[in-house]
Every structure is written in C-alpha cells, then in structure tokens.
Amino acid sequence: MDDEQLVEQFRHGQLHVFDELVLRYQDRVLNTCFRLIGNEEEARDAAQDIFIKVYHALASFKPQASFSTWLYRIAANHALNVARSRKRRSRIRSFTAEIALIADAKNPHSALEKEERAHLVREALNQLGESQKTIVVLHRFEGLSYKEIADIMNISVSSVESRLFRARQKLAKILKSSMTEYISS
Amino acid sequence: MNCRQIRKKLSPYIDEQLDSRRQEQVRDHLQSCQNCSTVLHQLEQLEDLLQDDLRLQADAFTLTRIKAAISAKSDQPLPVWSLLQKVLAPSIVFAGLVLGVLLGIQLHNTFKRTPIVEPQTHTSLVDSTFFEPLPVGSITATYVSMNAIQK
Incomplete structure (x- = not known):
C-alpha cells in the first residue's frame, strides 16, 4: 500500500495506519534532522516532535503534493528552527554519534578516521547557509531528486541545481582546508 | 555551452x-x-x-514514544478551553476588583449626600450652670430675684 492510500485510510478514521507511516519514514526524518541540527540527541527529539505534528496535521492534509514531500517540508522547517535556537544557545556540540562509531570499532584506527571525517563533514555543513545545507542534506544524504527538493523548498529545479553547485564548491573548499589542518596537526 | x-x-x-x-x-x-x-x-x-558519513537508525522504541506522546497530548484539555481558562480566570478577578472599587465609590457618594444629623446627647437632666451663682444684673438674675420677692 502506498503512502497516499495510507493517508486516505487515516483520514477515514483508521488511525492505526499512522504506525506504518512512522516506520517507513522514521530513519529518513531522523537523519534529516541529524544533518540539519548537528546533534544526535536533539535530532531524536526533533524527529519525535515532527511525527506528533504530522499526526495532528494529517487530518487536514490536502494531497496537492505527495505525502513524503509534505513530511520532508515539515521536517526541514522544524529541524532548521531547532538548529537556529541551538545556535542561539551556542551549546557545545554533542559527539554522541561519533563516539558510538569509535565504540563499535573493530579497527580503531579506521573508526577514528571515520569519526574525524564525519565530524569535519558536519562542521563544514554547519558553515553553509540554511538553504544550501537543506539541499545538500536532502540530495546527498537522503537521495531526493532535484524535482522533489524543488517541491519541498518551493523553488525551481534550476535554483536547486545552482544552489547545490555553490554548496558543493563551498563544502569542497572548507573541507580541503580543514583536512589539511587535520593532517598537518 | x-x-x-x-x-x-x-x-x-x-x-x-x-x-x-x-x-x-x-x-x-x-x-x-x-x-x-x-x-x-x-x-x-x-x-x-x-x-562514509554516519547514518543513524531510529531505535526500537521510537514509535512507542511517539504514540505515548500523542495520547498524552490528546488527554490534555482542548487548546481553546485551556486558552479560555488562561484568559477567563484573571479577567474574572479583575472584573471583581473593578466592581468592588465602583461599588465603594458609589456607597461613599450616597453617604456624602445625606445630611448627617448629630444626635443630641443628654448627658445630664439638670443643667450644671443652674447651681452656679447667676451673674449680677443679668436678665436671669433679675427674673429670679423678682420671683423671690413676689413669693
């Protein structure tokens, strides 16, 4: 059964189908939040809040776009809000995710390198503007097409192309210098 | 190109x-x-x-937590009612205070307009001045002395 059929059933009172929608999208929503917020714990809380929001809004959902587009739009907006308030609070980042990588390492050297690399990538992502960061996350990490991203962000496909190109150039520049620093230190 | x-x-x-x-x-x-x-x-x-960037996985209890949060939220009073409660309670208290002040002003004005009659106090049946010597040449002294002559 596809998403739209599940949504239709939900709107006709079969609330239990919401479980299926959560199971289908929980990892994708969680990872979108994680990339946009940059903190695992807050990303998990945000993902939960997003599904609660979706549950209450689903009854009034008008299927002009697909359910996934609508869900990603809610998720990106919510995660960016959390990221903004997190930035304001300027808390020290949690490295839970990276630490988890080290912990499960059979090959500690490789895991440490991976952890450092993951950390540098996330740091670089946080230096992008909100729009560029969202596009990179949705495309590079969530595998969405340019058209889907354009629908989610209410922009044209050519805007997605040019913003993604600029974001990639900026990321490459940031990562090049941070990798050089890391290797030389 | x-x-x-x-x-x-x-x-x-x-x-x-x-x-x-x-x-x-x-x-x-x-x-x-x-x-x-x-x-x-x-x-x-x-x-x-x-x-190689890390990808997280939702834990096994994510759905349970979401459902618990949804049902907890459903048990809460309706937002409209809670808003009314938030607005109504202070409004009622404020209205009561205003009413009290207005009533006080009204009562004050009512009593201010009514002439206050000083109660006459009769502390003594006999005027204390009666036993005092009358001033010589006063009307009262003349009257008393004339009566005494007649008797």
Missing part, C-alpha cells in the same frame, strides 16, 4: 540528473577544458569524503 554554463551543470552531471543530450555536451566540454575538469575533480573528491 561556455565554461560558466557548463559549471552550472556540473552538479546535475555528477548526479546524472541531466538528459542524455546535455550529459553528452558536458562530457565533451570536460574532455577539452582543463579548468572545468579541475572543478569536476574537486566535486568528485567531495563526494568521496561525504560517502
């Missing part, structure tokens, strides 16, 4: 989002242009860096 136009298409070229004709155009340009090839190479290196 010139270099500027080609570079705009490098992202969709890497992601294979161009139609076959465009994909070919970019490929041809890259074969003959060193600068654009360098830019492409940088972007491909970036892709390699992003490849």
Whole structure:
C-alpha cells in the first residue's frame, strides 16, 4: 500500500495506519534532522516532535503534493528552527554519534578516521547557509531528486541545481582546508 | 555551452540528473577544458569524503514514544478551553476588583449626600450652670430675684 492510500485510510478514521507511516519514514526524518541540527540527541527529539505534528496535521492534509514531500517540508522547517535556537544557545556540540562509531570499532584506527571525517563533514555543513545545507542534506544524504527538493523548498529545479553547485564548491573548499589542518596537526 | 554554463551543470552531471543530450555536451566540454575538469575533480573528491558519513537508525522504541506522546497530548484539555481558562480566570478577578472599587465609590457618594444629623446627647437632666451663682444684673438674675420677692 502506498503512502497516499495510507493517508486516505487515516483520514477515514483508521488511525492505526499512522504506525506504518512512522516506520517507513522514521530513519529518513531522523537523519534529516541529524544533518540539519548537528546533534544526535536533539535530532531524536526533533524527529519525535515532527511525527506528533504530522499526526495532528494529517487530518487536514490536502494531497496537492505527495505525502513524503509534505513530511520532508515539515521536517526541514522544524529541524532548521531547532538548529537556529541551538545556535542561539551556542551549546557545545554533542559527539554522541561519533563516539558510538569509535565504540563499535573493530579497527580503531579506521573508526577514528571515520569519526574525524564525519565530524569535519558536519562542521563544514554547519558553515553553509540554511538553504544550501537543506539541499545538500536532502540530495546527498537522503537521495531526493532535484524535482522533489524543488517541491519541498518551493523553488525551481534550476535554483536547486545552482544552489547545490555553490554548496558543493563551498563544502569542497572548507573541507580541503580543514583536512589539511587535520593532517598537518 | 561556455565554461560558466557548463559549471552550472556540473552538479546535475555528477548526479546524472541531466538528459542524455546535455550529459553528452558536458562530457565533451570536460574532455577539452582543463579548468572545468579541475572543478569536476574537486566535486568528485567531495563526494568521496561525504560517502562514509554516519547514518543513524531510529531505535526500537521510537514509535512507542511517539504514540505515548500523542495520547498524552490528546488527554490534555482542548487548546481553546485551556486558552479560555488562561484568559477567563484573571479577567474574572479583575472584573471583581473593578466592581468592588465602583461599588465603594458609589456607597461613599450616597453617604456624602445625606445630611448627617448629630444626635443630641443628654448627658445630664439638670443643667450644671443652674447651681452656679447667676451673674449680677443679668436678665436671669433679675427674673429670679423678682420671683423671690413676689413669693
């Protein structure tokens, strides 16, 4: 059964189908939040809040776009809000995710390198503007097409192309210098 | 297409989002242009860096937590009612206070307009001045003395 059929059933009172929608999208929503917020714990809380929001809004959902587009739009907006308030609070980042990588390492050297690399990538992502960061996350990490991203962000496909190109150039520049620093230190 | 136009298409070229004709155009340009090839190479290196990035998994209790939070929220009073409660309670208290003050002013004005009659106090049945010696030559003294003569 596809998403739209599940949504239709939900709107006709079969609330239990919401479980299926959560199971289908929980990892994708969680990872979108994680990339946009940059903190695992807050990303998990945000993902939960997003599904609660979706549950209450689903009854009034008008299927002009697909359910996934609508869900990603809610998720990106919510995660960016959390990221903004997190930035304001300027808390020290949690490295839970990276630490988890080290912990499960059979090959500690490789895991440490991976952890450092993951950390540098996330740091670089946080230096992008909100729009560029969202596009990179949705495309590079969530595998969405340019058209889907354009629908989610209410922009044209050519805007997605040019913003993604600029974001990639900026990321490459940031990562090049941070990798050089890391290797030389 | 010139270099500027080609570079705009490098992202969709890497992601294979161009139609076959465009994909070919970019490929041809890259074969003959060193600068654009360098830019492409940088972007491909970036892709390699992003490849190993960590992916989280939702834990087994995510759905349970979401459902618990939804049912907890449903048990709460309706937002309209809670808003009313928030607004109504202080409004009632405020209205009571205003009413009390107005009533006080009204009562004050009512009592102010009514003339206050001083109660006459009769502390003594006999005037204390009665037993005092009357001033000589006063009307009262003359009257008393005339009465005494007649008796």
